[in-house]
Amino acid sequence: xxxxxxxxxxxxxxxxxxxxxxxxxxxxxxxxxxxxxxxxxxxxxxxxxxxxxxxxxxxxxxxxxxxxxxxxxxxxxxxxxxxxxxx
Numbered sequence: 001x002x003x004x005x006x007x008x009x010x011x012x013x014x015x016x017x018x019x020x021x022x023x024x025x026x027x028x029x030x031x032x033x034x035x036x037x038x039x040x041x042x043x044x045x046x047x048x049x050x051x052x053x054x055x056x057x058x059x060x061x062x063x064x065x066x067x068x069x070x071x072x073x074x075x076x077x078x079x080x081x082x083x084x085x086x087x
Contacts, residue, residue: 001009012018
């Protein structure tokens with residue numbers, strides 16, 4: 001490459017066109033980082049959160065069922081006490 005060719009090429013590499021190229025390159029790198037690193041991590045976090053929510057919901061249902069069973073026993077005991085007091 002001759003000095004004249006380098007002199008013609010240098011303003012193109014350092015001028016406004018190169019800044020557009022650099023902006024495009026940085027934008028592509030940011031997009032690639034977002035798509036390959038950040039979004040999969042967020043998806044994994046959401047999946048973990050949904051699994052934990054399902055487990056919490058199941059525990060809540062079990063607790064309500066246990067409370068319902070205990071309440072039935074208390075109702076039976078109160079019914080027996082009422083019948084004994086009336087007799």
